[in-house]
Amino acid sequence: MPHSFNGRAGKTTLKNSTRNWKLPSNARQWHNTPDQQASTESPTSPIMSTKPKTEPDAPPILKSASIKKFGLFTDETLEFSPGLNVFIGRNGCGKSHLLKLLYTLVKECGEVPGNGSVLEAEKLENRLAKKLAGVFQPDNDRIGRLVQRRKSQGTAEVSATFTNGKKCGFKLSSQDKISAAKGDVGALQEAAFLPSREVLAPYEGFVAAYEKRELSFDETFKDICLALSEKQRRGRRDVTLDFLAKPVEEEIRGKVSLEGGRFYVTGDDGSIEAHLVSEGWRKLASLAQLIISGALTKNGFLFWDEPEANLNPKMVVQISETLLRLANQGIQVFVVSHDYLLTTRLSLASEYPDAIPEEQRCPVKFFGLARRGSDEKGVSVSSGSKLADLQDNPILAEYAALYDYEGSLFEKSQPRD
Amino acid sequence: MPTPLDVENQRFEFGDQWSAAFKYDDTTFYRKEAIRLQGDIDGVPQSTKAVDVVGLHDVSGLLFLEAKDFRGHRIANKPRIEGEVAVEVAVKLRDTIAALVGASRKPVDEFPSEVLVAALQRGRNVTVVLWLEDDSFRNAERAKQRLNTLNGVLKSKLAWLNVRTFVLSSSVANRLPHLVVTNLPGAGQPNP
Numbered sequence: 001m002p003h004s005f006n007g008r009a010g011k012t013t014l015k016n017s018t019r020n021w022k023l024p025s026n027a028r029q030w031h032n033t034p035d036q037q038a039s040t041e042s043p044t045s046p047i048m049s050t051k052p053k054t055e056p057d058a059p060p061i062l063k064s065a066s067i068k069k070f071g072l073f074t075d076e077t078l079e080f081s082p083g084l085n086v087f088i089g090r091n092g093c094g095k096s097h098l099l100k101l102l103y104t105l106v107k108e109c110g111e112v113p114g115n116g117s118v119l120e121a122e123k124l125e126n127r128l129a130k131k132l133a134g135v136f137q138p139d140n141d142r143i144g145r146l147v148q149r150r151k152s153q154g155t156a157e158v159s160a161t162f163t164n165g166k167k168c169g170f171k172l173s174s175q176d177k178i179s180a181a182k183g184d185v186g187a188l189q190e191a192a193f194l195p196s197r198e199v200l201a202p203y204e205g206f207v208a209a210y211e212k213r214e215l216s217f218d219e220t221f222k223d224i225c226l227a228l229s230e231k232q233r234r235g236r237r238d239v240t241l242d243f244l245a246k247p248v249e250e251e252i253r254g255k256v257s258l259e260g261g262r263f264y265v266t267g268d269d270g271s272i273e274a275h276l277v278s279e280g281w282r283k284l285a286s287l288a289q290l291i292i293s294g295a296l297t298k299n300g301f302l303f304w305d306e307p308e309a310n311l312n313p314k315m316v317v318q319i320s321e322t323l324l325r326l327a328n329q330g331i332q333v334f335v336v337s338h339d340y341l342l343t344t345r346l347s348l349a350s351e352y353p354d355a356i357p358e359e360q361r362c363p364v365k366f367f368g369l370a371r372r373g374s375d376e377k378g379v380s381v382s383s384g385s386k387l388a389d390l391q392d393n394p395i396l397a398e399y400a401a402l403y404d405y406e407g408s409l410f411e412k413s414q415p416r417d
Numbered sequence: 418m419p420t421p422l423d424v425e426n427q428r429f430e431f432g433d434q435w436s437a438a439f440k441y442d443d444t445t446f447y448r449k450e451a452i453r454l455q456g457d458i459d460g461v462p463q464s465t466k467a468v469d470v471v472g473l474h475d476v477s478g479l480l481f482l483e484a485k486d487f488r489g490h491r492i493a494n495k496p497r498i499e500g501e502v503a504v505e506v507a508v509k510l511r512d513t514i515a516a517l518v519g520a521s522r523k524p525v526d527e528f529p530s531e532v533l534v535a536a537l538q539r540g541r542n543v544t545v546v547l548w549l550e551d552d553s554f555r556n557a558e559r560a561k562q563r564l565n566t567l568n569g570v571l572k573s574k575l576a577w578l579n580v581r582t583f584v585l586s587s588s589v590a591n592r593l594p595h596l597v598v599t600n601l602p603g604a605g606q607p608n609p
Contacts, residue, residue: 397558399561399562399565400562400565402565403564403565406568406583407583407589411592413542413581414474414542414544415594416434416476416595
């Protein structure tokens with residue numbers, strides 16, 4: 001039985017729609033502290049509280065992560081926003097590694113097999129080791145290669161703290177030995193990882209080929225293919241899903257469906273194979289599919305590596321608004337970006353929370369990763385609620401360099417003698 | 418002798434290599450003649466605008482300079498900083514060039530209108546500079562990003578004229594030859 005929207009066979013078309021989306025009643029409400037409310041007139045002050053008003057029994061999300069001697073991270077503790085987290089930095093600063101590490105932690109620490117509420121240490125160790133090998137793909141699955149390289153042997157220590165106060169993590173020796181305490185974080189909602197390269201086009205037969213090791217893609221590609229293959233919810237769409245998916249579907253001018261192992265985008269002009277539409281559209285279509293299949297749910301996690309890749313500026317704007325909406329709806333979002341437009345729009349959302357649409361309001365936190373000086377290994381991390389808070393902003397630096405470059409050309413065009 | 422011109426809380430001192438440098442919007446020709454072109458179109462008032470300074474450098478050619486000091490007025494001037502100011506400069510330049518042509522056809526002697534119009538000819542270097550001051554420019558890197566963006570808007574608005582444009586500020590390097598720019602006393606403070 002092919003997957004189809006609303007459970008109906010055949011193609012559906014996108015009706016004329018309006019942008020007057022109503023905020024679902026279960027939208028997460030972000031509240032300012034009294035001090036912050038008093039400061040809302042300041043155009044540059046961070047507004048959002050990092051303490052959302054959530055139900056006490058809500059599934060936990062990531063609160064912080066402590067990373068020692070893992071990859072480029074010598075000793076860093078990162079406190080996350082419950083809404084949107086944006087990682088920026090030059091190439092080779094460990095942004096994608098960080099994203100994959102956090103994904104590994106939420107993917108493996110929270111799942112509870114059977115009826116138990118505790119993940120036994122040995123089982124958790126095995127799962128973490130397998131996931132690290134699959135996601136990072138070190139040579140011969142030697143996960144010890146992920147430990148920060150030193151002349152002597154070393155041990156990496158990674159620990160995530162969740163909003164219920166529980167911790168989950170591991171110690172990893174350069175000799176591939178991993179150890180973890182029992183996992184008692186409890187059940188976590190789904191986590192989806194969108195790689196920088198879209199996967200709708202190669203989807204057909206991808207998972208089977210991956211399992212046979214015919215493809216040299218990391219495991220995030222397999223995971224997202226599996227998540228995308230989830231059947232779309234039958235019956236009338238949930239108001240929240242509709243609210244989130246509709247703007248994306250409007251942008252791609254159609255709805256996404258999976259039929260006979262292939263994805264299609266079906267709009268007013270009929271049904272088009274996903275691999276025949278532009279890559280930018282395929283990325284948005286993937287996001288729409290994750291939303292309507294329920295893979296992205298409240299208190300769930302979205303990790304997205306360079307969402308801007310191959311998107312035109314208009315789509316980047318759409319992506320920024322969608323990310324904010326997802327975070328507003330209670331999905332904890334982690335994004336790696338090099339894009340000036342995307343990061344600036346997200347920063348503006350943080351700087352002007354009272355001026356943006358209510359459905360886009362959420363706490364935003366930026367993390368700037370920068371290589372330490374040549375005499376010191378690893379990266380340093382600065383953070384803040386807006387781009388300007390970061391000590392090292394390579395995107396801004398490049399724009400400044402561009403200004404300097406044009407200035408030098410301009411100066412040469414103004415002969416003095 | 419350098420020619421000092423005070424505009425928007427700043428002193429622009431043009432060196433001897435500038436054969437002409439004057440506050441065009443203070444000229445009698447602008448204030449008494451060019452400005453008379455005004456009225457309503459479809460109920461919207463129209464007026465003739467003017468850039469602050471016109472200069473002619475012996476080597477680098479004709480310069481039109483507009484200065485804006487938004488320091489202390491950040492909130493009130495925010496929409497203008499975000500792009501409207503580039504449109505404002507472009508419109509002022511359009512009106513100024515039209516008025517210079519008009520002046521060259523009349524016995525105007527308070528500025529060398531014929532020489533200035535000749536300097537507009539094809540192949541001659543014409544430069545348009547917006548000199549912008551803003552409180553947010555204290556961080557030079559952030560200032561450069563905003564100046565760069567603004568220059569992109571200005572450039573597109575003046576593409577029809579085939580001129581070089583640049584947006585400068587005291588927080589970045591001055592790229593204009595033989596020109597010294599300094600703050601006047603009280604610069605950066607809100608107007609009383």
